[in-house]
Amino acid sequence: IVGMGSNTYGVESAANQYFSTTAKDVTLAQAASLIAIVQQPNLHNLSDPKFYPANKIRRDQILNAMYVEKYIDKKQLDEALATTIESEVHLSAPTSGCLHAIAAPLACDYVTKLITASPAASTPGLPPQLESLGATPAERKANWEIGGYKIYTSIDLDLQKTAEDQLAVQTPSTEDRFPLGATANSVEVGTGRVLVMAQNKVFDDSLEGAKDPTHSAVNFTTDFPYGGSNGFPTGSTYKVIDLANWLQTGHGLGDLVDGASGQNYKAASFTAPCDPGALADFGPLKNDSGGGGVMTVKNALIGSVNNAFMQMAERQDLCSIRDTAIAMGAHRADGQPLTVNPNSILGSNEQAPLTMAGVAATIGSGGLHCDAVIVDRVVDPAGKDLPGQTRTCNQALTSDIAAGTADAMVGSMTSGTSSPGNPRDGIQIGGKTGTSDVADHVWIIGTTTKVATSVWTGNILGHTSLRKMKNPITGSYYAGTSRFNIFKAIMTQADQMYGGDKFPAPSAAVIGGASSTVPNVTGQSPEQAKALLESLKYKYQDGGTVASALPAGKVVDTDPGAGTKTPTGATVTVFTSDGSLATTVPVTTGLTRQAADSALVAAGFSLANVTYTWLAGTPTTVCKVTASNPASGTATSKSSAVTLTVYGLAAVPANPNASHDPGLTVCPR
Numbered sequence: 001i002v003g004m005g006s007n008t009y010g011v012e013s014a015a016n017q018y019f020s021t022t023a024k025d026v027t028l029a030q031a032a033s034l035i036a037i038v039q040q041p042n043l044h045n046l047s048d049p050k051f052y053p054a055n056k057i058r059r060d061q062i063l064n065a066m067y068v069e070k071y072i073d074k075k076q077l078d079e080a081l082a083t084t085i086e087s088e089v090h091l092s093a094p095t096s097g098c099l100h101a102i103a104a105p106l107a108c109d110y111v112t113k114l115i116t117a118s119p120a121a122s123t124p125g126l127p128p129q130l131e132s133l134g135a136t137p138a139e140r141k142a143n144w145e146i147g148g149y150k151i152y153t154s155i156d157l158d159l160q161k162t163a164e165d166q167l168a169v170q171t172p173s174t175e176d177r178f179p180l181g182a183t184a185n186s187v188e189v190g191t192g193r194v195l196v197m198a199q200n201k202v203f204d205d206s207l208e209g210a211k212d213p214t215h216s217a218v219n220f221t222t223d224f225p226y227g228g229s230n231g232f233p234t235g236s237t238y239k240v241i242d243l244a245n246w247l248q249t250g251h252g253l254g255d256l257v258d259g260a261s262g263q264n265y266k267a268a269s270f271t272a273p274c275d276p277g278a279l280a281d282f283g284p285l286k287n288d289s290g291g292g293g294v295m296t297v298k299n300a301l302i303g304s305v306n307n308a309f310m311q312m313a314e315r316q317d318l319c320s321i322r323d324t325a326i327a328m329g330a331h332r333a334d335g336q337p338l339t340v341n342p343n344s345i346l347g348s349n350e351q352a353p354l355t356m357a358g359v360a361a362t363i364g365s366g367g368l369h370c371d372a373v374i375v376d377r378v379v380d381p382a383g384k385d386l387p388g389q390t391r392t393c394n395q396a397l398t399s400d401i402a403a404g405t406a407d408a409m410v411g412s413m414t415s416g417t418s419s420p421g422n423p424r425d426g427i428q429i430g431g432k433t434g435t436s437d438v439a440d441h442v443w444i445i446g447t448t449t450k451v452a453t454s455v456w457t458g459n460i461l462g463h464t465s466l467r468k469m470k471n472p473i474t475g476s477y478y479a480g481t482s483r484f485n486i487f488k489a490i491m492t493q494a495d496q497m498y499g500g501d502k503f504p505a506p507s508a509a510v511i512g513g514a515s516s517t518v519p520n521v522t523g524q525s526p527e528q529a530k531a532l533l534e535s536l537k538y539k540y541q542d543g544g545t546v547a548s549a550l551p552a553g554k555v556v557d558t559d560p561g562a563g564t565k566t567p568t569g570a571t572v573t574v575f576t577s578d579g580s581l582a583t584t585v586p587v588t589t590g591l592t593r594q595a596a597d598s599a600l601v602a603a604g605f606s607l608a609n610v611t612y613t614w615l616a617g618t619p620t621t622v623c624k625v626t627a628s629n630p631a632s633g634t635a636t637s638k639s640s641a642v643t644l645t646v647y648g649l650a651a652v653p654a655n656p657n658a659s660h661d662p663g664l665t666v667c668p669r
Helices: 011-019 028-039 049-068 074-082 105-116 137-146 157-170 235-248 297-303 306-314 318-327 342-346 353-364 399-415 478-498 508-512 526-535 593-602 662-666
Strands: 150-153 180-188 194-199 256-258 263-265 282-285 294-296 368-370 375-379 385-387 393-395 430-435 441-447 451-459 539-546 555-559 571-577 582-584 610-616 625-629 635-637 642-648
Touching (some): 028 049, 105 150, 105 194, 157 194, 157 478, 235 297, 235 306, 235 318, 297 399, 353 430, 353 441, 399 430, 399 441, 451 478, 526 555, 593 610
Parallel strands (some): 610 642
Antiparallel strands (some): 180 451, 256 294, 263 282, 441 451, 582 635
């Protein structure tokens, strides 16, 4: 385990690398040169001729000390001292370390970090530890350094090669206009076994690799303790979590929401009891497509409509959404807690691509989340079989909620934003895209009932829009094609190898959903109307006063009107009375028709709204009013219709619907 320069450890490895031989076959001069390295491995190693002089000085000191202690005689001393370093060095390419792995070097490094890293035990999303190598991190690290173990991983080398080949073409590591990164991760649904762990940068943890922009020692697919990455904002891929929580809290895919672009949001319209300080006003919020309007929640996911999901969040609890996310395996790559500000529902939390593949797998498995595991089994130095990582699973969602979420994701893959990544090979697949605010990160996640995959493409540093940058190999914009082509190629092969079933159908309750009916609040005070509307999750808006016979300040009407089926969360405008049309029907009984008309006009009525019915009268009653409708003394509106019943001559028919009323001839105005 002693350092021998660069990435070389142990005298056997050093003898092989520097002299192309074994430790038992080195010459006396070579043996002394190896021991000379130990004092200062970075300055005395034999990887470069510039280190030879320093090695020779130390080598010769060791040889003289051996002669003094009588380990060698004078002849041996003289021969060894006369040997030049150049004549002894015969370099061979190093073969140890993940840098030199024949396949999947990134996965190799992840396994190494999994064994040797010591993240805080409280870190969210901590993968199951490989206890076969020891009960504690220190014990595991010590056994690993001694060596002799064989580690068998879950990586599917055929799928891995497909992913690596696609990444090389669709997201070339040679892109020199900005630091382009890309990853692909696949996990087995229902077990969490990692099948693919690949990225566009060549894994290289050597000092030389740090100088090559096409290489990287950072594993961008996983969390910071296991690769050095702090993750990336997940964008709208996070909406599958929002939707799962929506269905968990009794809502449905058929609920209507207003997804109109450009809406503003107030902090007070959200709830986050776990962190009230995270709430803030924001807006106007744009939809990525610019569209919107009233739609079902299912269509909101299919079209990835930002404002629709923000309206849903107003009727949910942001802390509850976070808890659903944690249950589904979501966690920040930097180890910090998931934030619960309103923008979090649009994917502002930075997460690892492997994490999002696990979230998709949770939906594909009927709601069962399994932590990612990559070590299937271990063989110890004595040849004894030992278990791999312990599989840790939890039922994050009920099967019905998972089915409802999958149903919307299938829509996204069939006719929505994810459809360019659909293999269309007969295996049902659900998916979801994600795009950061300035398109500096783009995603697609998806799952069948057997395999789930996530593909991230983005900026390692900076904020260059992938919508503005074309791939020099394919000639297509990175945002529009790369993620889809990588995902499609992987899932096409995965479907051939692993198959897949239809997702279970969600229940009627999950599919159905229901909009509320605007209640009748006429005659109520604005305060009463506001309380009732907000209890039904509508937004109250004051429409001002209108001319009305109701007492001033009372509600006259709403828009939409009472009885209208309207999506909860929509705005209902409430209009109140100014009292200007209020009046009382005057006494008209016993008056002549002309006097009655005058009394109505004096009370504010229009003669255009006055009609008559006729009864056969006598000479003493002719042309006198016998009744009115509404009755005298009734409070009503000046715009209301009034009907007077009048006595006429016996020959006058009681025919109020006649086009020419003979009664008016007998009793003219």
